[in-house]
Amino acid sequence: MHVEIRNETAADVEAIDAVTTAAFLTAPHSDHTEQFIVKALRKAGKLAVSLVAEADGKVVGHVAVSPVSISDGAVGWYGLGPISVLPEHQGQGIGGRLMNAALQALRERGAAGCVVLGEPGYYGRFGFQVEPRLVLAGVPAGYFQAVSFGEAMLCGVVTYEESFRARG
Secondary structure (H helix, E strand, C coil): CCEEEEECCHHHHHHHHHHHHHHHCCCCCCCCCHHHHHHHHHHCCCCCEEEEEEECCEEEEEEEEEEEEECCCCCCEEEEEEEEECHHHCCCCHHHHHHHHHHHHHHHCCCCEEEEECCHHHHHHHCCEECCCEECCCCCHHHEEEEECCCCCCCEEEEECHHHHCCC
């Protein structure tokens, strides 16, 4: 199966919604609002990176990246997620390809770094690591991770875009 990673287009919006909904439908760690978050980020103009994975003319995966604020005043930091792959296409490396492409896009735009909330064993493969001085309120420290693109790691409280509160 040939998979192409490319930028989102207006024609992909419904497919991205369907992929995101399906990917998190039975996820125990989810509050099942990821599709609403992506829509709200798009509507607010805060999708800094929005890539799709397309196989055989069908969108099978998506990754969203948006700016984050850090209480120490650092600029150029982004939050990765949600990242979604249709259940029947999971375990085939599509999520990893989306992740690598998103991180590369951030490097190319001169980003300082990226944070992610998720499984350390998975995200650690992409250079993310737990940084105890970087905090996301209400989240167990071991699941909030960051990767710096050259600058020293930050310290402070991270705040995601308002769109992450979207519920419908």
